[in-house]
Amino acid sequence: MNNRLTIAIQKKGRLFDQSTDLIKKSGINFSTKGDNLLAKSNNLPIDILFVRSDDIPSLVSNGDADLAIVGENVLIEKSLFKRTYIEKIIDLGFSKCRLSFAAPKNNKIKSFNNMKIATSYPNTVKKYLKDNNINASVTNIHGSVELTPYIGMSDIICDLVSSGATLEANNLKEIEVILQSQAVLIKNKNLNNEKEKIADKVISRMQGVVNAIESKYVMLNVDASKVKDICKLLPGSESPTIIPLEDSKKVAIHALCQEPIFWETMEKLKAKGASSILVMPVEKILN
Numbered sequence: 001m002n003n004r005l006t007i008a009i010q011k012k013g014r015l016f017d018q019s020t021d022l023i024k025k026s027g028i029n030f031s032t033k034g035d036n037l038l039a040k041s042n043n044l045p046i047d048i049l050f051v052r053s054d055d056i057p058s059l060v061s062n063g064d065a066d067l068a069i070v071g072e073n074v075l076i077e078k079s080l081f082k083r084t085y086i087e088k089i090i091d092l093g094f095s096k097c098r099l100s101f102a103a104p105k106n107n108k109i110k111s112f113n114n115m116k117i118a119t120s121y122p123n124t125v126k127k128y129l130k131d132n133n134i135n136a137s138v139t140n141i142h143g144s145v146e147l148t149p150y151i152g153m154s155d156i157i158c159d160l161v162s163s164g165a166t167l168e169a170n171n172l173k174e175i176e177v178i179l180q181s182q183a184v185l186i187k188n189k190n191l192n193n194e195k196e197k198i199a200d201k202v203i204s205r206m207q208g209v210v211n212a213i214e215s216k217y218v219m220l221n222v223d224a225s226k227v228k229d230i231c232k233l234l235p236g237s238e239s240p241t242i243i244p245l246e247d248s249k250k251v252a253i254h255a256l257c258q259e260p261i262f263w264e265t266m267e268k269l270k271a272k273g274a275s276s277i278l279v280m281p282v283e284k285i286l287n
């Protein structure tokens with residue numbers, strides 16, 4: 001039996017660069033040549049499969065891929081109204097977007113009842129309509145959703161939005177968000193023991209990379225009498241290290257902060273008497 005773990009990622013598109021980056025930062029070495037659909041890792045029993053996002057949920061549910069990175073919007077759309085064998089494991093924090101209803105700017109929408117809605121996410125939209133007792137018709141269209149109100153195909157659309165520039169360019173206004181999405185790591189629920197062990201290693205490493213993204217290592221000096229005040233200001237730090245300094249009234253505080261450090265936080269630290277405040281990036285964390 002082949003016990004190499006298969007990780008499916010998007011072949012090309014918005015998720016590709018950050019998915020390959022995450023895999024490489026997790027210590028899985030592989031190289032791709034041209035249009036190859038499969039890459040074999042040379043340091044772990046892992047194969048990377050390059051596929052279309054749309055196909056990822058069914059590949060994982062059927063066990064043709066063991067782990068995968070996909071937009072949560074696609075996962076939800078493809079998993080609604082059917083039984084799947086997929087587990088969501090990690091919110092990866094990139095490719096954030098939202099699925100929203102939008103209408104031509106001059107259209108004053110009071111209710112979605114009896115509207116014609118065009119979308120590439122028919123299952124998600126139908127579920128939303130059902131949950132909210134709205135009676136409307138849904139047309140599935142794969143591209144150029146924004147054009148459909150102008151050719152009479154729809155009254156409103158439901159599409160992904162990130163900056164809002166596409167809606168703006170098409171003279172559409174966002175009316176209501178029905179789903180927030182980001183890239184997620186998913187896993188087949190029925191892996192054998194051998195694959196489960198490799199998957200655990202990959203998941204823990206990927207979690208370590210994701211944890212490190214917002215984390216910072218903070219170092220500063222302060223009067224020993226101010227340690228408590230300063231520690232209260234360090235966001236998401238469990239137990240800072242306190243180090244004596246040559247000047248016996250002072251100590252150095254070193255802390256791993258698992259939340260972002262903004263300028264405002266540094267300014268507050270300074271106001272409480274901290275000096276030489278250094279904020280450094282963290283590459284990986286293994287908890």
Ligand code: PRT
Pocket residue numbers: 010011012013014015051052053054055070071072073074095096097159160161162163164165166167181182183
């Ligand atoms: O791989 P496959 O070809 O099957 O999928 P795809 O064509 O959907 O790929 P791609 O690369 O377009 O999108 C992959 C994933 O990126 C999506 O499933 C989302 O999870 C995520 N993502 C994040 C987005 C966006 N942001 C996004 N803005 N996907 C699409 N868009 C489109 C949106 O459809 C609209 O046309 O960008 C336009 C709106 O962007 P703004 O910035 O103008 O608002």
